[in-house]
Amino acid sequence: MTAEPARSSARMRASDADREAVVEQLREAAAEGRIDMEELDERLNLALTAKTYGELAPITEDLGGGPAARDTGEPLTVRGGMHKVRRTGGWKVPARIVVSGGLGGALLDFSGAECRLSVVELEVDAQMGGVRIVVPDGWGVDTDGLDLAFGGLKSKVRGERAPGAPLLRITGSCGAGGVRIRRPGLRERRRKR
Template sequence: MTPSPEDSPPLIGEDDRNTAVQRLQEAYAEGLVSHEELDERLHQVLTATAHSELVSALASLPEENPGTTSTIAAAGGWIQRRGAWRVPRFLKVGSAYGRVRLDLSRAIIEHPVVDIELQLGTGGARITVPRDAVVDVEGLHTGWKDLRYKARRPSRPGAPKVRISGSMGFGRLKIRHAWR
């Protein structure tokens, strides 16, 4: 009898694999695993086809640092980040009436995937991503106005992925790639 799709283990994505590799590298840098153990676990992660294989490769490591979520909120006015600011793994941005400007082009991005959750009322938002970034807007719900984003051609391997989710009321979100 052929197993049904519900019975088969869920496949892992490249984001999950990249996150597991990063956790192993951090554990090695902190002295939690030896060089030989790192090689074995990396091989296990890179050849894994199911999520359970990733879990077993990371089993004895300490839990991931929960301090990688930041929230920026304002009732009105501007919310702006630009220059060499450190981008957290999860960024929540909330504004009832103001405008949001996030420039990630010169920001310090230490994670292969950055999740930005927008909760905006009437204000618009503009996000500038690095030139080679991959942008995913599947989780974003727009109310009044449509999203303005023109996807770039495929980026280089290892380019950061920026996932944008949340909801926007009456404002428009414009996403653009940096020139450099």
Template sequence: MSELQMRVSDEDRERTAQQLQLAFSEGRLTQIELEDRLELALSAKTYGDLLGLITDLPAQQQSQVSDLVELETKSGGLKRSGDWAVPRRLRVSSKYGSVELDLSEAVITHPEVEIDLDLTYGSAKIILPDGAVANVDDFRSDWGNASTSNVPSRPRPGVLHVVITGRAKYGGLTVRYARKRWFTH
């Protein structure tokens, strides 16, 4: 029996899934390609099955995606939503505008994401994926408040943990889950 015919473990499947998500965040795969390959990776039985999903990608490197991304605006709002790659550390600076970071549909490959806010005249809203937790203990607001609407703060195994630090001089912070959309037929 060749190595390619040997059966894989859950850890092997997860490692391949992480490599695919990294390739997507680098722009090497489209959303559809990622979804198709993830489905195959999670149901793979042999090393050959997994290898076929990543042979056209560069060899895995631990942190090809930037570990830290800095977003800055002097005036106007700053918004990220939909399908975007969230780095492990995000530093956001806004002088005269609000910040909205919607993580509910984003690609997040890290178990913990750190968001450092530096706001002067604006507020921040962070929308979490279902089940995620957020710690805002190290966020300060001089003339506003930090609220987490029904969002737990303690880390939990297997759940995204968002740590929010920084300060707002004349604004606040709201952390919540995405609102449910009701459709009628």
């Protein structure tokens, strides 16, 4: 069940923010000397004309996301069971996260997390308990690959992605519990100080 959203996401239409994230990654690679100017031009042209995620992915595949993003290992797995599971505070965000709501639900709070990636892949299976996500100001959120199922999606995230800020690309299923996304509230802002 979890492999299907990942497979179909390659055919999903890429947004302007997705293309801009790839362009930024290419510019960083050129600045670090990992690609030359001629190759930068070629790849920029491909990035700016890409229509799907599947066309974008190969453009930076051999770059690994820059020095801060090379820790690609296993995805972080967060599983709710009978009780709610929380990922909050100062944690390091990996390139890929898999979260399951179980019966008690799951909370992913990115407001105090350290993230040096341009794109974070988040695969959800909300199940009965649902998944709650707190996204810092300026971060972009892409939910086009999310199956709304019974629980649906409620997002309070508005506004454009800030230059250089991460894009959280959410795929998977809202299940019966649903997926809720919001910006940090007063509690999270106080905790961050």
